[in-house]
Amino acid sequence: MSATIAIGPFSQIITMSGLPLKGAISDEHLVVIENGAMILENGRVEAIGEAKAIRNTAKVKGMPWHELEKQLVAIPGLVDAHTHICFAGSRARDYAARSAGKTYLEIAQAGGGIWDTVLKTRAASEENLTTSMLDRLSRLLQSGVTTAEVKSGYALTVEGELKMLRAIRKAGQDSPMDVIPTCLPVHIVPRDFTGTAMEYVEYLLAEFFPIVQQEQLARRADIFVEEEAFGMAEAKHYLSTLNQRGFDLTVHADQFSTGGSQVAIECGVRSADHLEASGTEQIEALAASGVIPVALPGASLGLGCDFTPGRRLLDRGASLAIASDWNPGSAPMGDLLTCASIFGMWEKLSLAEVLAGVTFRAAAALGLQDRGRLLEGQIADITAFETSDYREIFYQQGQLRPTMVWKRGQLISNSTS
Ligand code: NIG
Ligand code: FE
Numbered sequence: 001m002s003a004t005i006a007i008g009p010f011s012q013i014i015t016m017s018g019l020p021l022k023g024a025i026s027d028e029h030l031v032v033i034e035n036g037a038m039i040l041e042n043g044r045v046e047a048i049g050e051a052k053a054i055r056n057t058a059k060v061k062g063m064p065w066h067e068l069e070k071q072l073v074a075i076p077g078l079v080d081a082h083t084h085i086c087f088a089g090s091r092a093r094d095y096a097a098r099s100a101g102k103t104y105l106e107i108a109q110a111g112g113g114i115w116d117t118v119l120k121t122r123a124a125s126e127e128n129l130t131t132s133m134l135d136r137l138s139r140l141l142q143s144g145v146t147t148a149e150v151k152s153g154y155a156l157t158v159e160g161e162l163k164m165l166r167a168i169r170k171a172g173q174d175s176p177m178d179v180i181p182t183c184l185p186v187h188i189v190p191r192d193f194t195g196t197a198m199e200y201v202e203y204l205l206a207e208f209f210p211i212v213q214q215e216q217l218a219r220r221a222d223i224f225v226e227e228e229a230f231g232m233a234e235a236k237h238y239l240s241t242l243n244q245r246g247f248d249l250t251v252h253a254d255q256f257s258t259g260g261s262q263v264a265i266e267c268g269v270r271s272a273d274h275l276e277a278s279g280t281e282q283i284e285a286l287a288a289s290g291v292i293p294v295a296l297p298g299a300s301l302g303l304g305c306d307f308t309p310g311r312r313l314l315d316r317g318a319s320l321a322i323a324s325d326w327n328p329g330s331a332p333m334g335d336l337l338t339c340a341s342i343f344g345m346w347e348k349l350s351l352a353e354v355l356a357g358v359t360f361r362a363a364a365a366l367g368l369q370d371r372g373r374l375l376e377g378q379i380a381d382i383t384a385f386e387t388s389d390y391r392e393i394f395y396q397q398g399q400l401r402p403t404m405v406w407k408r409g410q411l412i413s414n415s416t417s
Contacts, residue, residue, distance in 0.1 A: 002168045005409070006058035007066040008037025009051035011388035012073045016360050016373040022287075022319045025352040032390065034196040036074070039063065039378040045410035047234070048374055070416055071388040072403060075355065076372050077146025078382030079362035080336050082250075084184075084327035085136040086129055086164050086171075087154050089120030091328045095302070104303050104330060105228055105256070114154070114188050116330050121154035129167035130174070134336065134382050136326065137175045138351055141142055141413055142385035143337040144402040146177055149323075149366055153184030156193075158208045161185045165217040180366050181218040182250065183209070186238060188229050213245065213298050220366075223258030224252040232263050239267040248367050254278045255299070265289040271321065271365040275308045276300060277407070283309060287316035292365040294321040297343035298331035310357075311349035320349075321365040322357035338398025351394050380409040386416075 011037035012227050019025055037054035039047040047054060058065050094112045098104065121129070133150065150171070156205035172179030185204045186250055189197050204325055221242045225235045229252075239249050249269035253260025254277045261282045264272035269347050272286065273294035286293050295308035313320050322343060326334030333339065336358060344354035360372030371379045384404040385393050392400055405413040 004039065004041045004046070004063050005066055006037060006054055006063050008041045008054055008068060010036050010068065010074045010384065011071045012036065012390055013038070013048065013374055014073065014075045014355065015048065015375060016076055016356065016391050017375050019352070019356055019360070021361065021364055023172060023317045024314045025350060025356055027350050027352045030352045030355070038074075038374065038380070038382070040406070040409035043380055044067060045374055045376055045380050046377050048375060070386055070403065072384040073387050073390045073393065074374065074382050074384045075144075075390065075393070076359040076374050076378075077383050077405065077407065078144045078336055078358045079366065079368070079372055080140055080145045080324050080326075081149050081271070081321050081362040081365040082296060082323035082325050083148055083334075084151050084153060084325070085148070085334070086133050086152065086168050087117050087121050087151055087328050088124035088129065088132070089117055091116060091332070094103065094329060095332065097301060108228060113329060115191060117154045117157045118156055118190065121357075122157070124162050126163050126167045126170070130170045133167060133171040134175055137171060137177055137179070137333060140289075140324075140336065141177060141405060142401055143335050143398065144405060145336055146381040146405065146407050147180065147363070147366070147368070147371060148177055149180040149182055151182045151184040153187035153222070154300065156185060156187065156190035158204070158211070162211060162217070165212065169217060170186070176407045176410070180220065182220040182222050183212055183218050184222040184224070186223040186230055186234070188224065196271065197230055197234050198237070201230070201238050209242065209245065218252060219246075219248055221247045221253065222250045225263055226252070226255055227257055232259055235260070235263045239263065239269060243267065247345060250365075254282055258282055261286055261291075264291050270367055273323070274299065275313075276306050278309060283312050283316050283318070287318040292319045292321055292361065294323050294365050295343060296323055296325035296331065297339040298325045298333050301339065301342065302329075304329045307343055307346050310343065310349055314349070314353060319361050319363040319364065320353065320357050322354065323362060335398050337393070341394040341397040344394060351391060354394055380406055382406040404414060
């Protein structure tokens, strides 16, 4: 396939250009190119504009033209900035218990929860983890995701967490999508660790992270700050040490109780994810900080809990990314479009805010500036839906699937033929 191609006409191209990283956005601010086209060169967007002009340029320069026969709306390839799709086993039993009224923490205390997945993931081979992850990545691709973050965190031993990170790397190599690995060895204190939570953190800092850096397995690290997981003292020590070692940082914060967002802000991390329990004080502090809040509506839907206060965060001036949190426990659905549509309606977000949350704001939560908008120079990750009105994408709440997806300028999914 040629490294250069011109594609069009799209009924609409939603560029996401000119929109701010932080604060509320109304739909009138969306740049919509009606009857648009793009030139893709070496994996990047080389030009974008009205189809007539782009077609002329392509003709003059002798570039191949890909004529689109259908009504298609193009948006930037979606970025899922928070997933746990490297795991073995199912927690349908937990789901049934929660549906019947047991809480997430009660189930964990009774031997279900994260620990159950840890035992199954420890027993799985690296190959099996890679294979099941590739299936989940292709499901994410079906909802238009072209970049997915994937966390470790279900082995909780040095060897087991390395196995997870190696499986994540392999899945990233074998998938057309970009996979961004994150270390989460501090998910809970493993039941078979004989020592305190702080000793567990020390053990990982000494034994695990040097190998991660040597093998270049990940540049990001995460921690679950919660009453049943890790406290503020452990989190501060973990985050400040890894900050010094050059890791990019994120925190599972304020899911059931507050505290995590405060540590996130104090340690200057890139993103604070969850925030379902955040109140006025936490919202104000997040808005005043450089931390990007990430809402995980899949966890609210999977647990039957409150949603992250997205509207209030945006109105106070914070940024807001939206991710699936796909995992076997709290967020089994794993469909970013469905989660984002429902969250937007519940929290009264404009469609521009929902789109921003799954494109350039999600990219920023991963520290990526090179994707999430359709502009000259950006990576040519494009998701196109068969419609002439971008509002249909969320109106159909996940049921309108992308018809065509381009990753770095290559057509990787096409259901038109
Ligand atoms: O993001 N909150 C902690 N971690 C995951 C859930 C993991 C699990 O239940 O397996 C989350 O919701
Ligand atoms: Fe999570």
